[in-house]
Amino acid sequence: MKSIETKYMEEREAVLRALARLDRRAFLKVSAGALGAAIAAGAGVTPHSFSLVNVAHAQDKPPEGSPPEGNPGTKAGPSPAKPTLANKPAGFTFAYISDSHLYKRELNDRFVRSLLRAVDDVNAMDPQPDFVLYGGDLAQLGQREELDLGAEILKSLKAPVRMMVGEHDWYLDMGARWRELFGEPNYAFEHKGVQFVVLNSVVEEDFWTPAKLSPMERMQTVAGLDNGKQRPFTVGEEQRAWLQKELASVPKTKPLIVFSHSPLYKLYKQWNFWTDDAEQVQAILKPFQRVTVIHGHTHQILTNRIGNIHFHGMLSTAWPWPYAPQGLPALTIQMNRPDPFNPNDGCGDGEVLVHPDGLVDKLYKLWNRNPVTVSRAYMSSSGKQDSPLAPNSGSY
């Protein structure tokens, strides 16, 4: 495992090597200005950020039609009959908004403006998405005014909303207000031939009773990172049993899309980029031929594949997390460090295009950078095809 610093130095080396090969005109295309120009002129200046600017490339490649084994559509035969919805879904799009972390007005209104921006983005989609997934952590500290404000704002979405819960919504009153507003946190539904399941993946073992914590102390502990006091997230035995039962009657050929707040794998425990019973949940999903998990919590472009399960993270509207110091999946195309002078940088919302074969293209709509599409071809080929460009921003 390479440290962040090592990767950074490697990136820097690669860029400097590339710079040495550029003529001036090409250089101006990729550099951002005078500091860089000084390097071009042969001065031994040390640049303070090391990424080339990628001139905006539209990623408008037609999606590669390479469905995985087991797709009925690949069978040779006379013009394939129109698939019935039960077996093979029609393509459709849903949007997502996630991790808004709303505070009381006196404390912070920037995150509220960011959520409104996301609502504007989704409402401007033409055609409208079939529905909008809200990915959890609507509130910062699970307080009534935070959740109520979020619920009020989400009402202005034109498309129907599917809610998911995050730990920031839950641990003040153990989900009481969230349930009143949005219903049960785990549920299943079918849409155009795709089976959807929404989980509450932020279940923690009781650490607060022995420690005699007040509800707000409990909430603030869960909201923190690196504190060693809270327990890891789980889906939990009860919900796993529910999931097993819910999926028992679903054909294994039917595409399955799971929403979870935390990634349903183990990335970095100290930040709860982690689900402690991930293996057991994956075991329930494994028999299905096409499984996609869309998760929040990590506030970044994050891509993983474990067997037939494709994992995609969601962007936050509030802030981007740095990448965890270890455990980053190889398939992830990283974006470089967000601009500390632009609070929007690294934030955004996005779309998920569900293809007729049930696999998805995951679109990250970054507010301050080029959008990134992680396509089904990229996922199906384990990163060998259709690799997205890193949406890096230039140096100062």
Add this chain to the structure above:
Amino acid sequence: MQTRVRIRSLVLAILLLVGLGTAAAQQKGAHGAASMDDQQRGLAALALSADGSAVPGGVDAQTWRGAIPADNALDAKRIALGRKLYFETALSKDGTVACATCHDVTRSFTDRRPVSEGFNGALGRRNAPTTMNAALLHTQFWDGRAESLEDQAGQPILNSVEMALESEAQAITQLKVAGYDAPFREAYGRDLNYEDVQRAIAAFERTLIFLEAPFDRFLGGSHGAISADARAGFELFNGKGRCVACHAINRANPLGTDNRFHNIGVSARKQNFEQLAVKALALLKEDSSEKKLDELAVGTDLSELGRFMVTKSYADIGAFRTSQMRNVGITAPYMHDGSLQTLWDVMDHYNKGGEANRYLDGGIEALALSDAEIEQLVAFMFTLTDERFARQNDAEQARQRALAGKQRPFRNDDLAQRKVLVFEERALGGKLGGGK
């Protein structure tokens, strides 16, 4: 008949008297600019580098070398040629427009108008940025669509609302008629060609470096070089006012721009971005040439899309390059469309958190600056004017102060002091607002 002649000479005499009365008053050139002769005299008084051999004061030597392309090294012949071309009206269709029309030496190398007037009195959509220190910017034009001074210099000559020549060939022909064959041969060692026209103008513009301001003496350790108000303003500039996020100004970065593009909401006041963006993409799909982009940016509503026209990235909608802070006091009016008349207006705009729109830069938010703090920030900004323009600076400060005393059209205390939050107005109709 005789009476008529007499009247005419009388009128003439009165005109002359008035002319002498307003005095030192300059002869008017076309399109409201000072006459080219007056401008030339003004330029001579500035004592600019004639051969470009020295690194200009206030500029780091490495940066300076990086700012000069290898194929356009500075020398006296090229600079003198470019200087002549800067005032050359033969580069326009009707012989009335030169670079100096909109980048008038006597008007801080801009025209002090909201938007510029070109061929046949046509108005463009954008405010003429000063050519002072433009050599140190990383890109040119408000949307950065030119990556060098050379690239920039070639475009207005051919733009239909600016100098409006039909083609590069026409420019060459007109310059030949005006006797430019020999000087070009001497400066560049080859026949007159359009690229060398661009190079010569750029070479001259590289002598327009004005970085010797009271603020620089202050940075150099002379505490008293600027007033206590201005010093307090500099603190605010780097602190509560958040200006530093985009306008960091120091010895390493003397212009005070991040050379990036930000939507601060100026064009949101008048445009529907969504519709414009769709229209722009369609037009640029038909023709994505530099020429087309230039025409759309300068001459149409699409101007308001800013950087988006160049990158076609939605992240750049309504975004314009961060202006340099240098000489800001004498380069009013402000913003890409010249819609803000005074630095007080500029402060009012930022203080209320810009103009809300979907693409508003994330760093723009209400600042809660008091009147006294705005005064201090404005005082600071007037210390950034090069000492050679000290008198103009004083006059501008007085003019702007008087105007601001009469009107502050962008002031909104409720928003600025966060008594009302934009989202409450919009999403909740003020229901949850504490300040309504």
